[in-house]
Amino acid sequence: MNTSFLESPTFLIGAERSGTTLLRLMLSHHSQIAWCNEFEYVIDQVSDNAQFPKVSDYQDWLKTHRIFQATGFEVSPNLTYGELVQSFLQQKQAQEQKPVVGATVHRHFDRLLAIWPNARFIHIVRDPRDVARSCIGMGWAGNVWTGSQRWLEAEQDWEALKQTLPVNNYVEISYENLIREPQTVLTQLANFLGVAYDPAMLQYNQDTTYDQPDSSFLNQWRRKLGDREIQLVESRVGDLLLQRGYEASGLPTIQLTSSQIKSLKLQDWWARANFRLQRYGAVLFTLNYITSRLPLRAWRDRIQLKINQIDLEYIK
Structure with missing residues (x-):
């Protein structure tokens, strides 16, 4: 199995409810790409100054981590922290017998570099007004003002991380473009990962509960949010809305x-x-x-x- 992808793995990063699950399904249906879902368990216990946790404590923590337990990964007691989390990618690669391996991460993006200095990134962004609305439905927020916090933190983290990366080590896409032109965007991502586009990337609906891309479901905030809610999100995210390529609603700004x-x-x-x-x-x-x-x-x-x-x- 090719180990070069393990030395510089690619991470799909972005706020939760930004289309990361859909894109992960598309990527993992490629004949040469294996992708871990939420991979935060490798960095949540790493400190902001890149201090790794005690391995024995980390192993105990993993015992009740729902997402990790579903992976089926083995935990070797004789590895350092860096070796242990690297082994998770190795195990994913071995499970699926695919050369390219990556993982999805929604927060603390910069901590990944403490483990993989040569990591590469796919950054996906979605309209924060749709993200905030979706967070309420998940029970993660009680209103769109607090629901937009996840988007804001993720985008601020990405903005800081991006400044430290070589331009060839990342690619940026939007959820909206992925839905409108899925084959074009997926071809771009496949090239970034060093493989050819595979039509199977758009056949994920055959064995998952996710439907094919449908642009009629974009910009749901226009139909499902009231004016006050739209103003709350726009006041929270500020200029980042425009910087990410989204248009303001035109409603009066509130303080x-x-x-x-x-x-x-x-x-x-x-x-x-x-x-x-x-x-x-x-x-x-x-x-x-x-x-x-x-x-x-x-x-x-x-x-x-x-x-x-x-x-x-x-x-x-």
Whole structure:
């Protein structure tokens, strides 16, 4: 198996709800491309100053990590942290017997360079007004003002990382272009990855729940958000909206007072708590709250595993 792709793997980065899952499915249906889904478990325990976690602690943490546990990757106890997370890509490559390997990451992009200094990146961006709206539906936010935070943080992180990269080490695309011209964009990405375009990249709908690209579903914010909600997002993301190639709505710009911001944060907290209460039930919700704040690892892990099992029922 070719190891060159392991020395400089490619990461698909962007905010959650920006089309990363759809693009990952397209890439992984290529006959020569293997792609890991959410790969944050390799960097969430790395500090901002690139300090790696203690390997034994990291291995314990992985035991209740729902996404990692679904990979089937083995954890060798004799590897350093860098060697261990590198082995995950090696195992993915071996599982699928494909030469090109990559992974999706939604946050802390710069930490990847501490492990893979020669990493390459595919950055995907979607209209933040659609991202914010979608985050509410996932139970991650209680309103579009807080829902836009994930987009804002991801784009700010990318802006900083981009300045440190050679121009040949990244490519930028938009979700909207991917939907409008999928073959053109996928051909560009295949070339970036060093392979030819494969028509199978657009056959993902045959064995997943995702439909073929449909441009009629773009810009849903125009139909599903009220004027006040649009103004809230645009006030939060500021000039980044235009910098990423999106047009402002033309609605008057608003300035929020400190009390209005506090109210939005309170609404957000309540909505997210209520979402979890409805999904997990009162008992599990309460136990999760208690065990997450007490040094009761075994009990906390049992509760987390129960939550993971429920979450699996909602994964599309």
